Amino acid sequence: MVEESKTLPLHTCQIEPNLWLNRGHAVLYSCALLALFYHRLRSLLFQSTTFFALFLHLSLFVSDLVLAFMWAVTQAFHMRRVHRQTFPENLSTVLETKDMPKIDVFVCTADPYKEPPMSVVNTVLSAMAFDYPGEKVCVYVSDDGGSQLTLFAFVEMEKFARHWLPFCREMGMRERSPEAYFASSEAHPRSDKIKMMYECMKERVEHVMEIGRVTDDMIHDEDELQIFTKWTSDFTRSNHPTVIQVLLDSQKDVDVMGQAMPSLVYLSREKRPGAHHHFKAGALNTLMRVSAAMTNAPIILTLDCDMNSNDPQAPRRALCHLSDPDAPPNLAFVQFPQYFRGIDRNDIYGCEWKGLFQIYPVGMDGLRGPNHVGTGCFFRRRALHEEEDNVSSLYMSDQSIKDELNLERAHNSASCTYENNTEWGGTMGFRYGSVVEDYNTGYRLHCEGWVSIFCDPQPPAFMGNAPLNLNDTLSQTMRWSVGLLEVAFSKYCTIIFGVKKMNLLMGMCYSHYAFWPIWSIPMMTYAFLPQLALLNGTSLFPKASEKWMCLYAYLFISAYIQDLISFLRANGTLGRWYNNQRMWMIRGVTCFPFGFLQFFLQKIGVSSSGFNVTSKVSNDEQSKRYARGIFDFGVVSPFFVSLSMVALINFAAFWIGLMRVHEDGYLNSMFVQLFLAAFVMVNCWPVYEAMVLRNDSGSLPGYVKKVSVILSMGMFTIACFAFGMQGISY
Numbered sequence: 001m002v003e004e005s006k007t008l009p010l011h012t013c014q015i016e017p018n019l020w021l022n023r024g025h026a027v028l029y030s031c032a033l034l035a036l037f038y039h040r041l042r043s044l045l046f047q048s049t050t051f052f053a054l055f056l057h058l059s060l061f062v063s064d065l066v067l068a069f070m071w072a073v074t075q076a077f078h079m080r081r082v083h084r085q086t087f088p089e090n091l092s093t094v095l096e097t098k099d100m101p102k103i104d105v106f107v108c109t110a111d112p113y114k115e116p117p118m119s120v121v122n123t124v125l126s127a128m129a130f131d132y133p134g135e136k137v138c139v140y141v142s143d144d145g146g147s148q149l150t151l152f153a154f155v156e157m158e159k160f161a162r163h164w165l166p167f168c169r170e171m172g173m174r175e176r177s178p179e180a181y182f183a184s185s186e187a188h189p190r191s192d193k194i195k196m197m198y199e200c201m202k203e204r205v206e207h208v209m210e211i212g213r214v215t216d217d218m219i220h221d222e223d224e225l226q227i228f229t230k231w232t233s234d235f236t237r238s239n240h241p242t243v244i245q246v247l248l249d250s251q252k253d254v255d256v257m258g259q260a261m262p263s264l265v266y267l268s269r270e271k272r273p274g275a276h277h278h279f280k281a282g283a284l285n286t287l288m289r290v291s292a293a294m295t296n297a298p299i300i301l302t303l304d305c306d307m308n309s310n311d312p313q314a315p316r317r318a319l320c321h322l323s324d325p326d327a328p329p330n331l332a333f334v335q336f337p338q339y340f341r342g343i344d345r346n347d348i349y350g351c352e353w354k355g356l357f358q359i360y361p362v363g364m365d366g367l368r369g370p371n372h373v374g375t376g377c378f379f380r381r382r383a384l385h386e387e388e389d390n391v392s393s394l395y396m397s398d399q400s401i402k403d404e405l406n407l408e409r410a411h412n413s414a415s416c417t418y419e420n421n422t423e424w425g426g427t428m429g430f431r432y433g434s435v436v437e438d439y440n441t442g443y444r445l446h447c448e449g450w451v452s453i454f455c456d457p458q459p460p461a462f463m464g465n466a467p468l469n470l471n472d473t474l475s476q477t478m479r480w481s482v483g484l485l486e487v488a489f490s491k492y493c494t495i496i497f498g499v500k501k502m503n504l505l506m507g508m509c510y511s512h513y514a515f516w517p518i519w520s521i522p523m524m525t526y527a528f529l530p531q532l533a534l535l536n537g538t539s540l541f542p543k544a545s546e547k548w549m550c551l552y553a554y555l556f557i558s559a560y561i562q563d564l565i566s567f568l569r570a571n572g573t574l575g576r577w578y579n580n581q582r583m584w585m586i587r588g589v590t591c592f593p594f595g596f597l598q599f600f601l602q603k604i605g606v607s608s609s610g611f612n613v614t615s616k617v618s619n620d621e622q623s624k625r626y627a628r629g630i631f632d633f634g635v636v637s638p639f640f641v642s643l644s645m646v647a648l649i650n651f652a653a654f655w656i657g658l659m660r661v662h663e664d665g666y667l668n669s670m671f672v673q674l675f676l677a678a679f680v681m682v683n684c685w686p687v688y689e690a691m692v693l694r695n696d697s698g699s700l701p702g703y704v705k706k707v708s709v710i711l712s713m714g715m716f717t718i719a720c721f722a723f724g725m726q727g728i729s730y
């Protein structure tokens, strides 16, 4: 067996060539940065004759410092990039089917109206249909919405699943979430009958959704009726007892072909007002304990409710690493990237997050491993909690999932006071203290000496939904920003704690994320300051004819080119890259600064943090606009106010500046500022359109327009006053 496994690899790992190119570029660019700071420092010391001039130069100096910091930490992703491949077909050389480890799958949902139960059902069905022995899989659904509607969907699904799983096996198809399968060209004519069953289930679930509760006529029998008795009149989503419902038991339940079904458990943990539930991290920790009492599988797969399996081989691929006899003993998790359905050709909202999910993990994989991204991740249970923890130590492998004593222990461990005075959330389980629990947990595991592996097969193993709406994607990024700052400004700061516990390069990678929102400092500065100076005829940059100009041009252009090349190499297109850089600028002046503000308000105790669940539904009109690549600004949002202000100030600066280019020496002194204004304007094109050219429901609301015009004028007046007092000009 050992012989064979040597000839038939479970996985391979290749180091990306051209590393010297990246390293060489890094050295050259660093030298250019040093020159820039020399130049900046000189202006700061010798040209800052007044307090205001000092302010101007200092702002630019700090902005460039931030840009340089972000550039520097990003280089860690380019130092040792590796590409892995897995060969699940060779798994049998080290593992017989009967010895395959059990897997507990955790699916989290939190709100039936933002996360339609049918979409959660699809996720669960796709996981139940993994190409994996049914009796070794148990799917746990955690419902933080405490909704009988969600439970009803699963009661219905349980019957459908008995037909769906054998159908999947027979057809051997790749897409095993019914919605995706029926929509794909893969769908077989023989699928008509099963499609009808699916539609029938869907209709019932949607009917219940419409009336908002489970009525008696929707219930088949006495047993089912029993399930819903917990929803008494004082049962609310934030105040209710634990509900654990075993819907399928793999020791007893079989599909229509007589094969064992995976187990399926519905869980809604206890919620009481005043008891902090720690959002998704809390839900996952509860799942961990409940599953420890009921099935205690050594492998855990976490999935967001919208993350369908797109490849039934995914667990076997993960096992290629996890069950490899030569795997590092400190391997904590195998992370699959997030890919999304429904993104249009040019990805106008930059929702693909190619850097975050595809490019950067490859860089971290060559160091200690990719960060955790919340979904599509196979964990070793022992990386998250110790065997000695009293819940799992009492579990015995031959017990039924419905064992009275185990169920009681499960109930007990899902209570909202269970974690008091324990290490859960501290050194055990998913870590608390940040709303990006995924990032935080992966980071802390790496700091504790665990490693991880990135597994990115094609076609993608998992596919999810991205928020295909501008305000939603900005709100999501703002939540991430707050969560990342919570890590950056904690005692686990990535630069100090991280570098010390891991190494410099890993610390740099994690710092890139932790300090992500500080992009807003240079972004806000460069979006307003040079333009306001331009409006007042003050030059802030070297003249076009000066040799320092080459330095600025080199820094700007080569950073953009490096980004473009790595984007294209990860199978990106030029159109997507352009939109991606535009969204980066938009985020820089909207969700990043607002995230900063929110974090600050939280720190001083004015506001409290929350996990605003991303909506997974969009209306028809929005979808149509999205398909045509038209931006959606149709809601009153503070993000759009700051964005419109940027658009207005840059517009004014450019055109007023342009009117003076015939003046002697003006263009030479103002070239950089004019270029900046033009560059921002080009990127703001959708904003101008939404302001004046459109009048559909996705155009900019009148209120937002008014507020941003007033604020821009206010800003302009203050700037005139400040610049006017100085009397500096080009």
Ligand SMILES: O=c1ccn([C@@H]2O[C@H](COP(=O)(O)OP(=O)(O)O[C@H]3O[C@H](CO)[C@@H](O)[C@H](O)[C@H]3O)[C@@H](O)[C@H]2O)c(=O)[nH]1
Pocket: 108, 109, 110, 111, 115, 142, 144, 278, 279, 280, 283, 303, 304, 305, 306, 373, 374, 375, 435, 436, 437, 438, 476, 479, 480, 483, 611, 612, 613, 614, 615
């Ligand atoms: O109190 C809560 C809040 C959220 N969720 C679940 O968490 C998941 C992710 O929520 P979503 O609104 O989709 O957040 P996204 O920003 O899209 O998710 C990304 O960012 C999150 C951290 O902010 C990670 O948890 C996710 O895995 C990652 O995909 C969903 O399944 C939710 O049902 C809960 O279970 N309980």
Ligand SMILES: [Mn+2]
Pocket: 304, 306, 465, 614
């Ligand atoms: Mn999501």
